[in-house]
Amino acid sequence: MxxxxxxTKALADENRTRMLLFLxxxxxCVCQVVEMLGLAPSTVxxxxxxxxxxxxxxxxxxxxxxxxxxxxKPSPAAAKAIEWxxxxxxxEPRIVADARHRKVVLKMxxxxxxxxxxxxxx
Amino acid sequence: MxxxxxxTKALADENRTRMLLFLxxxxxCVCQVVEMLGLAPSTVxxxxxxxxxxxxxxxxxxxxxxxxxxxxKPSPAAAKAIEWxxxxxxxEPRIVADARHRKVVLKMxxxxxxxxxxxxxx
DNA sequence: GCGATACTTCGCCAGATAACGAAGTATATC
DNA sequence: GATATACTTCGTTATCTGGCGAAGTATCGC
Numbered sequence: 001m002x003x004x005x006x007x008t009k010a011l012a013d014e015n016r017t018r019m020l021l022f023l024x025x026x027x028x029c030v031c032q033v034v035e036m037l038g039l040a041p042s043t044v045x046x047x048x049x050x051x052x053x054x055x056x057x058x059x060x061x062x063x064x065x066x067x068x069x070x071x072x073k074p075s076p077a078a079a080k081a082i083e084w085x086x087x088x089x090x091x092e093p094r095i096v097a098d099a100r101h102r103k104v105v106l107k108m109x110x111x112x113x114x115x116x117x118x119x120x121x122x
Numbered sequence: 123m124x125x126x127x128x129x130t131k132a133l134a135d136e137n138r139t140r141m142l143l144f145l146x147x148x149x150x151c152v153c154q155v156v157e158m159l160g161l162a163p164s165t166v167x168x169x170x171x172x173x174x175x176x177x178x179x180x181x182x183x184x185x186x187x188x189x190x191x192x193x194x195k196p197s198p199a200a201a202k203a204i205e206w207x208x209x210x211x212x213x214e215p216r217i218v219a220d221a222r223h224r225k226v227v228l229k230m231x232x233x234x235x236x237x238x239x240x241x242x243x244x
Numbered sequence: 245g246c247g248a249t250a251c252t253t254c255g256c257c258a259g260a261t262a263a264c265g266a267a268g269t270a271t272a273t274c
Numbered sequence: 275g276a277t278a279t280a281c282t283t284c285g286t287t288a289t290c291t292g293g294c295g296a297a298g299t300a301t302c303g304c
Contacts, residue, residue, distance in 0.1 A: 001214045012134035064250045064301050077210040084206055088199045092123045186271050186280045
């Protein structure tokens with residue numbers, strides 16, 4: 001019950017469901033997710049933590065970077081939740097646009113991406 | 123997207139997920155749901171409205187009574203959501219207890235049930 | 245070690261949400 | 275038509291949530 005409510009609460013935010021959907025494409029570091037959503041790093045970090053607590057994503061630390069991805073072995077409840085998202089939202093304009101944006105973000109140089117958010121300078 | 127977020131937000135409350143699960147057993151009127159949850163009628167009414175808006179339940183008015191039930195023909199997203207709840211929570215102690223309680227509530231006389239909540243007198 | 249980078253945690257604020265009781269609406273009964 | 279019943283809607287309050295920027299932590303490069 002606890003796990004299930006953690007999942008439903010995690011899904012009850014559009015930015016978090018978007019994250020789960022574009023993470024289907026593979027792992028991304030926090031600064032890439034920041035670029036995807038256009039939110040402050042602290043906000044993104046919090047969202048990622050909520051998804052992590054719910055067992056909907058996993059993290060991997062490599063040097064200064066932290067990569068998040070969908071879990072390799074999700075719990076049954078988490079697996080069904082992700083499958084549900086997938087089948088219900090894959091065709092949504094917003095989600096399709098995110099998938100396209102994702103490719104652009106992955107191609108961006110890390111220097112262009114990550115160094116910008118200390119001062120908010122674009 | 124809108125529909126989907128309405129569903130996730132509707133599911134992100136324990137009382138509402140409980141309602142959906144005990145409504146699997148068949149339609150119930152508001153005063154029976156009030157008895158199930160132990161909340162004020164106004165609160166229950168609001169919860170039912172949120173579930174209704176999300177397409178997760180339907181209503182039927184019979185005289186003074188309003189019966190709520192799972193939809194006969196749910197949308198694909200709603201159907202998957204309900205199926206997900208079902209497969210993830212059927213065995214939860216709380217949900218099993220609700221199913222048992224439901225039988226007791228259905229057997230209760232309507233006079234014993236409904237007339238009590240004007241003054242809160244038990 | 246020292247500064248820079250990539251996050252995370254903390255403290256704050258505005259807006260959303262769950263709860264209640266009181267007042268309003270609709271329907272049955274007298 | 276008046277009264278009671280079964281909800282619903284409204285107004286209020288306390289708590290939760292999402293957002294931000296500032297400060298803290300960990301790691302890399304010099």
